[in-house]
Amino acid sequence: MLMLPVAFAQKAPDPRTSPKATVIRPTALYLQGDTGSDKLSTVQPGREMAILERSGHWIKVYANTDQETVQQADQPVFTEHEPEHPISGWVQDPGVIAADTPNGAAVLFGVAITAEQAASEPHAAAGSALDARRLYRMVAVLFPDDARTPEAMWRTADIRWQLQKEDASTLPSAHEKESYLRQQPDETEMKRLERQFPGTKWASFAAYALIDNKLCGDWQGAEKCPEKEASYYAEFADKYPDSPKAAQALYEAAWRLACAGDMWSADNDDKRAAEDRRRSVETAAHLGTRYTTTDYAARGAGLIYKVQQSIPVYGSDRQ
Structure with a gap:
């Protein structure tokens, strides 16, 4: 044989x-x-x-x-x-x-946090933010069922988002009024977070970040820009009222409506100016009632005072 x-x-x-x-x-x-x-x-x-x-x-x-x-x-x-x-x-x-490393998820997540913090320091080492991003990503790859995985996926997406957003801000197109004329961060990972973890704060963080891609680059005197942006933030607060970002979203909406009011006033349209200012005060008042203990509630109170005292917001308090 x-x-x-x-x-x-x-x-x-x-x-x-x-x-x-x-x-x-x-x-x-x-x-x-x-x-x-x-x-x-x-x-x-x-x-x-x-x-x-x-x-x-x-x-x-x-x-x-x-x-x-x-x-x-x-x-x-x-x-x-x-x-x-x-x-x-x-x-x-x-x-x-x-995957079989004892306490591996915690170790990996902790090292990623350290790398992310190092990346935020002045004169950070080149590539430290990308090190953090890759480390967070591997938490999800190696330990998909760990309790830290949703946050690790958020941080993975957020680091990339911030890096691409910073790159886009240096281009001439960053000042284009229409969002589709600008280079935008890739939405893939943020939308994946929304799908995989619906109703969680991580999904809300992703939804808040995605608003960036809808904003005008430069308002260029067009009242529709702050008005439309205000609607995006108000819609977010309605959809995610328990999100840590909800108070900030309401303030962003109120501030933009106040700006639109100032812009309409400069264009001698007192009726539309009054309407946007009224909506600004209502939004800021809701912010103060719903999220009383937040810094944004206090900022909203300051905004209400300025609007009611006819103190200009747009141009003097530009964010």
């Missing part, structure tokens, strides 16, 4: 189906499980890896070491149609977080 040893050859692990992991610090990727072997690259915090093999304190992985692209939504490293293969190599175990 002929033996067919090829039939019994061990198949190489498939990275698409292998356990996933990440690292919480810049980690050297070696050709072999030995620090004396060639160093292939460095795996940055939060990069997704596939675990292929373990040998003592060494782990063989496929790791994505490509530079982060912030203009496109993050995709899983390993997909059926991945155009480029990640680098195969060995990393040392300390600093590697996998």
